[in-house]
Amino acid sequence: MNKRGKTLRLQLLGIALTLAAAVLFPYTAAAQPPYVTFSKDGYNRTIPSQAAYYPATVIGNNMYIEKTAKGETVLEYSPLKRPQDLFIDAKDEIYIADTDNNRIVHLDRDGEFIRELRPEGLKSPQGVFVTKDGTIYIADTGSKRIVKLDANGAVLAKYERPKSRFIDDSFHYEPTNLVVDSRGFMYVISNGSYQGVIQLDPDGNFYGFYGTNLTEVSLMDLVRKMFYTEEQLSRQVRTLPSTIRNIHIDEQGFIYTVSATDKEQVKKVNIRGENQWKDKKFGLEARFRNRAVNQAAAQNGEEQKSGLTDITVDRNGNLVAIDKLSNAVTQYNPSGDMQFFWTGPVTFGTPQLGISQSPVSVATNSRNALYILDDSQNLIHVLEPTEFGMLLQQATALSQEGKYEESESHWQEVLRLNALYSPAYRGLAQAAYHREDYEQALRLFKLAGDAPGYSDTFWQLRLQWFQHNFAYVANGLFVFVVLLLIAGSRKKKRRLRLREKPGSSASWxxxxxxxxxxxxxxxxxxxxxxxxxxxxxxxxxxxxxxxxxxxxxxxxxxxxxxxxxxxxxxxxxxxxxxxxxxxxxxxxxxxxxxxxxxxxxxxxxxxxxxxxxxxxxxxxxxxxxxxxxxxxxxxxxxxxxxxxxxxxxxxxxxxxxxxxxxxxxxxxxxxxxxxxxxxxxxxxxxxxxxxxxxxxxxxxxxxxxxxxxxxxxx
Incomplete structure (x- = not known):
């Protein structure tokens, strides 16, 4: 009888939650998304585009934990409270750093609650990372340490402030996020640290600083350096590199950092700590950033430089960035070129499916669905690829793998859906180039606004032309030189005649x-x-x-x-x-x-x-x-x-x-x-x-x- 009663209560609770979600998030997959999607053409013009993702559901907003009270198992409502980080492991299971609740929440791939992790002393965790074997690393921000757990949640190690002669005593160590590579090396972001990413070996020993940002020098700084004395300069506020805001590692082991800078907002860092994307520009233009409705974020001077908060890289190598200042989501291809972005108006007090009020973390699963964590709404928005988005991902993946002929039909279908989408012309141009149809490739590269591709194609056409016309070119040059010599000789004779006849026809x-x-x-x-x-x-x-x-x-x-x-x-x-x-x-x-x-x-x-x-x-x-x-x-x-x-x-x-x-x-x-x-x-x-x-x-x-x-x- 007790079991039947418990089952009935759970069924009624499920119905109630479904009705509540329908009221709070009135949206169906068939409806238009509540945001506008844009893309960039090859000439950097912003053009409207079909939605690449549609809002599917929200998770984490109605979590109930089984508690035992007086011999009975009851469900206790346990909502998220200002969560700061999100991680999806190899099994598509979800881990959330529930900061103000001092815990790590573990959900299954459908967003259902599995467990909560509360190792002793855990205080305000802001970052979580899970390796392929299930080992869990927690950035225990409040306790200023890294906690390492096994797959069952047992504590394996605790890494306190690293000690090294290369770290100054005044260095402030407060880990906010981290990633771990295949060797077990940890890359830690410390709050307010301008030295870069802290690199720790598998035993927690300091290995070095990594991926440090360059100091941004303004025109006034240069003027002061030219005219100020050493004493005056010593009284000036030191110009320091910008701090790194977040970090990510992809399946190939490349590390990405996010910074609040005017340049190199997102860096793809190699093993030597060098940025491979120095020439790339990330983040939104000012006219889109100025649409920000998150006034709390907009009042922060650092946020106004760049609103980028977090990034993730999906299984196809596409990079997705979230912008807390303008509540925008941007996707870039594996080469770092923008594919599209979307943003929509936020109405505070009225949650809307697919629109984040304060996005702080983003992750993707094996199906390339997007999970966006909101620390204001205390939930996760789940966005699934649309038909257009899936088609674009398939075409991009094939092109990146060098399968240009296979990608051609996909790019043609993308163009059928959106004739203004420039990357599709670039994909078709690459296919034409590799089948040596250079004239077609030249036309398509120009439509795509791809000057380097156009140049490479023209080089091939020029080479073919010279190979077929070399004899004519050589003979033509020879004839031209002979005619030039003859003309020079006749010109000298003509000048002599003009000198002898001052009243000649050259009087004009x-x-x-x-x-x-x-x-x-x-x-x-x-x-x-x-x-x-x-x-x-x-x-x-x-x-x-x-x-x-x-x-x-x-x-x-x-x-x-x-x-x-x-x-x-x-x-x-x-x-x-x-x-x-x-x-x-x-x-x-x-x-x-x-x-x-x-x-x-x-x-x-x-x-x-x-x-x-x-x-x-x-x-x-x-x-x-x-x-x-x-x-x-x-x-x-x-x-x-x-x-x-x-x-x-x-x-x-x-x-x-x-x-x-x-x-x-x-x-x-x-x-x-x-x-x-x-x-x-x-x-x-x-x-x-x-x-x-x-x-x-x-x-x-x-x-x-x-x-x-x-x-x-x-």
Whole structure:
């Protein structure tokens, strides 16, 4: 009778819990998720996407523990209380560091309660890790130690503060999380430690610091270092590396760290402690971080740098990061490139399935389901992959394994579901590349916005073209050289005839405008004398300067539109001529400010001289701009140093001509010329600030006048 009564009570309790969950989390799998999913295309544009995960259920919110009281077994409600960490073992069983309850909670793969672990002295644990053989490691934060348990929960060891001559006595040891590698080495995060991850050997002895963050130096720090004395610097607050916030280890043994930094927020660290993802950017853009509703987190200055709280790596190598500041979840492929992210509005007091209020930990199981621990709601949100998400994971896994042909059908299906999803074009491009369909791969890599892939494919096409046309190229070069020699010889003879016949048909070359335009070439060879002739020999005018400026604008415009995708990975429809306006305003500001500074500092140049000379100083752009654009279309990334050398040389040449223009026309010495350039740059900055203020004030004045007009007309 007692057994029947107990069974009936359990059944009624189960029905009640189901009804309560339905009321608290009104959501069905068929409905739309309560969040919006986005992805990034190859040009870093944010685009909407189908949901990759859907909220399936919540677990850990209704835990009852069997207690024996007066000879009877009763169920006692035992909710989580500010849990801080979550771990899923090889059997998909779940471990939760229930911090304020001073325990570790063990759930089965379905989220049902199995047991609680309370080793003696456990106080405010914030981290838990379970090895493949079931050994449990606990970051006992309150007791400042690591506790090691066997699979049955018996204490095997306790690791207190490590002792070493490399650890300062002032070092604060308060472990908050840890991972353990296949050798038994422990990697421990200590609260507030800027030295990096603490590495302990299997016996708990100090082995070294690992994966230390670099010190972030601001511009003001550099200025202080340049001008402050040693005594002044000693009174400044020390600039220290950012602390590491969390840690994870994947199945291959790679260790990942999460930090509140502007750069290298997530690091994939090799055995030497070096970051393999230095060029990767993690975390959300400011416009998404600013949507944060977690004001408690937003008020923390450190959180505003980066809201990333925890990461996990699934069985396919995809990395998932959670952002406590904006309550967002982001997934990256095994190469560290963003696949998608999602976030949604949080309504406090009304729990919503799939929307975390304060996510602190994330983990995945063997089915790649996501488990997100919320320390405000005291529960775990479980998200399952959608059809789109599963398809994407399969395609990504096949591509990462080099099975490009097998992945092709999956990527095509992904594109059918979302024609704007750029990684699908990259996957198809890789498949086309490996079957040597380079023309198709070139087109797809460009659609994907993948400049390196486009470059590698173009290199193959260029190689094929040279192999098929080498004889024609060699003969063509030979003929070109011969024609060049013949043309040079005939040019010399023609010059001699022109000298003998001064009234010949070449008299148009002696027209003033032509002579003024030819002066641009003279300036390239003899800049000081050439600029001087602009004024004293009348070899420059407003008309010739205007023609050169028009040529510069045309060349820059052609360079913008005809530079290869390899060196300018921008969509064709986004290349515009608006930069010409910026260029024109900058150049005109330079002319005006340079003339005014020269007038103040006893310079000899007139406004006309400064205007004309500044136009002629841009002539290297006319000379090299188009050849550079043409050259870019036959070059690959491997020759980028050559392209960059000539492009940088072109701008340096222009800069030198501007310097020599000031020196010649203003009749300055070397030091005076440097001072003039510096003051001109400063004057330009002040002018732009004043113009910005004037524009702002005029806008306010316009609004004020319009408001008065509306009031009067009513």
């Amino acid at each position: 070359l002696r027209k003033p405008l032509v002579q003024q335009l030819k002066q641009a070439f003279v300036i390239l060879r003899h800049p000081l004398d050439g600029f001087s002739d602009l004024r004293y020999a009348q070899k420059g005018s407003y008309v010739s300067a205007g023609i050169i400026l028009a040529l510069v604008a045309g060349v820059l415009l052609a360079k913008e539109y005809f530079t290869s995708f390899v060196f300018m990975p921008v969509p064709s429809n986004e290349r515009s001529n608006t930069f010409l306006l910026v260029f024109a305003v900058t150049w005109l500001t330079w002319v005006i400010c340079n003339y005014l500074i020269g007038s103040i500092r006893q310079g000899e140049a007139r406004f006309k001289d400064v205007f004309v000379g500044s136009a002629y100083a841009l002539f290297p752009i006319v000379l090299l701009g188009l050849p550079l654009a043409a050259l870019s279309n036959v070059m690959t990334h491997s020759e980028q140093s050559i392209y960059s050398f000539f492009e940088m040389g072109m701008f340096i040449w222009c800069g030198l001509l501007f310097y020599w223009k000031i020196q010649s026309l203003q009749n300055y010495g070397v030091g005076e010329t440097f001072a003039n350039v510096s003051l001109t740059a400063f004057a330009m900055l002040i002018a732009w600030v004043l113009i910005s203020i004037m524009i702002g004030l005029s806008s306010e004045l316009q609004n004020f006048i319009y408001t008065i007009y509306q009031e009067v007309s009513m």
